[in-house]
Amino acid sequence: MREHASVLHIDLDAFFASVEQRDKPSLRGKPVVVGGVGGRGVVATASYEARVFGVRSAMSTREARARCPHAAFLSGRFHAYRETSRAVMGVLRELSPLVEPLSLDEAFVDLAAAGLPDLDEATVRAVGEELRARVHEVSGGLTASVGLASSKFLAKIASEIEKPDGLTVINPGTERDLLRPLNVRVIPGVGPATVERLRRSGVYTVSDLEALDEHEVVQLLGKAHGHSLHAMARGEDDRAVVPEREAKSVSVEDTYSTDVTDRELMADLLTRQAATVAGRLAKQRMSGRTISIKVRLHDFSTSSRSSTLPAPTDDAALIARTARGLLTDLDTSGGVRLLGVGVSGLADWVQEELFSDPEPPEPSDREALDRLAPVVRRPEWAPGSDVIHDEMGAGWVWGAGRGVVTVRFETAETGPGPVRSFAQDDPALHLWQPPPDDEAVARAVIPPSGT
Known part of the structure; x- marks a missing residue:
């Protein structure tokens, strides 16, 4: 643990919605929801005006419309978000050489590498305030919440305390007092399944978890997870700020406006997604060994299947064939709401002799694109475009x-x-159309508008 609050976490407030309000003056001060605008869409971001009505990220668009029918529902403009993010990340890198982006709107900054004369509370607080002012300037008026602490875990918690448009410093030595009354969900890695497991053992707060000895936590949650959470409950986190975060997987998924019941169409959809994944791998000069598919059925149950190849590949035809083969193991007779294809086990090379494909692509690989347009294509005149x-x-x-x-x-x-x-x-x-690369990334970040 560090002796100073030298880890900074910055989070742009309601980022996608704030960019839309910035660029659309008539929406300023009004509820805005960005994400899929159709009946099966999902909320990516809601403005704070919409959150007053209970609208939250990951909520279905249908529920969001019921809660806040007078909101502006927009499909998102990735080019604008990326441009704004680049400007903000540029400011962070001027401050320190160690910047770890987590997403377009969130990053860690290591102030210990910033060459500051001192790292006492007054200094880091002044740096945080100046950073918020610079971000407001370069982003065209967006606000950011900043947290400073002795670790990444605590800095992220700190940035939530005065959100939106706030700054909090957690001084070393005060971490446990701050953590103890908080819900155990604040600890990284504590998802719904872990919460339920802890609840059955009477653990609701960080204090409850802290009271358990390490052996009890390991027995309850497993060795790796248990050790990590036992340390986090005591405010212990020695993870470094890593400037280059290595991608663990490349994937794409789509939710469909109507349940897909035709197996041939499902295979075509997977083929299209495999081509998108392969394109992203090629752009990053990466390849992967493990091909996986994700399938959400009509009853909202979700299944996944994966297959590990003998060596990495970035070949679209091979990824597509593997994905289609994985689909045969699943019963989809009731209809499918969502399909996804992913590649993990990434490497920076491809053993071409093992994966050369002398055969021409299967007809369905090319013909699929024409048949898929009505199912997954973003509406041409999408709201907000x-x-x-x-x-x-x-x-x-x-x-x-x-x-x-x-x-x-x-x-x-x-x-x-x-x-x-x-x-x-x-x-x-x-x-107005953004460059093709923007559109490809947008499909991964903003749920499809027709879904």
Whole structure:
């Protein structure tokens, strides 16, 4: 454990929704929900105005609409989120060479590597406040919550205490007093299954877990998990801030607007996802040995299957064939809500002689794309998408249907703008498209709009 609160955790508040409010002046101060906008969509982020009504991340869009019907439901614009994230991460790297991004909107920073003259409470608090001001400046007005502590675990907890738009310093020596009354869920690695196991043993708070000796925790949760949680309950965490976080897997999944019952169509869907995964592997110059599929059935039960190859691959056809083979082991007669393909056991090489594929791709590998469009394609005029009109200028899709697109013409700089409706085939109205790479990553970060 460190002697100073030199680990900083920063979390951009309601990031996706805040970017939308920044770029859409008419939505500022109003509830905004970003994610899948269809009946089976999932909330990626909700603005704080929407959270007042009980809307939360990972909630179904259907429930979110029931709780907050007057919110703006937007499908998300990954290009804007990535651009903003890059600006913020640039500020963090100016502060310290040791920055560990966790996602687009979250990172750890090691202040011990920042060359500061002192690391006392006054100094690290001043650094945190200055950082929040710089982030507000480079992001176009977004707020961030910052936590400082002697470890990554505690710094992350600290950033939640004064959220949103706050800063908290946990001074060394006070960690246990702060942790003890908190729910055991605050400890990394304590998910629903672990919570239930602990509950059956009368463990609800960190204090309850701390009271158990290490042998009891190991017996209850297993050796590796037990040792880790026993230490965390005492505020002990010596994990370093690692600038380059190595990817453990590459995957993609889609939730469908209607249950898929056709096995051939399921195979085509897996083929399409395998191609996407292979493309991401190739871009990262990576390969993987373990191919897995994820299947959520009509009754919401979820199953997974995996197969480990003798050597790594990034070949789309091989990944697709393996995924389709794994599907044969599952009973999908009742229909499928979600399918996913992943590759893990990553390496930075491919043993090509073992995985050369002299045979041409199966017909279904190519024909699948045409058949899949109605099932998984993001709506062309998705709510929130950027548009350009030859006369009216820049705006965003307010809504679309029955051959009509309604646009609000405004940008971050203009203030709230007028609303106009056009025919979808109006030659003066153009949908602004991000680069192809942005679209590919967006499908992994924002649930598909039609789901």
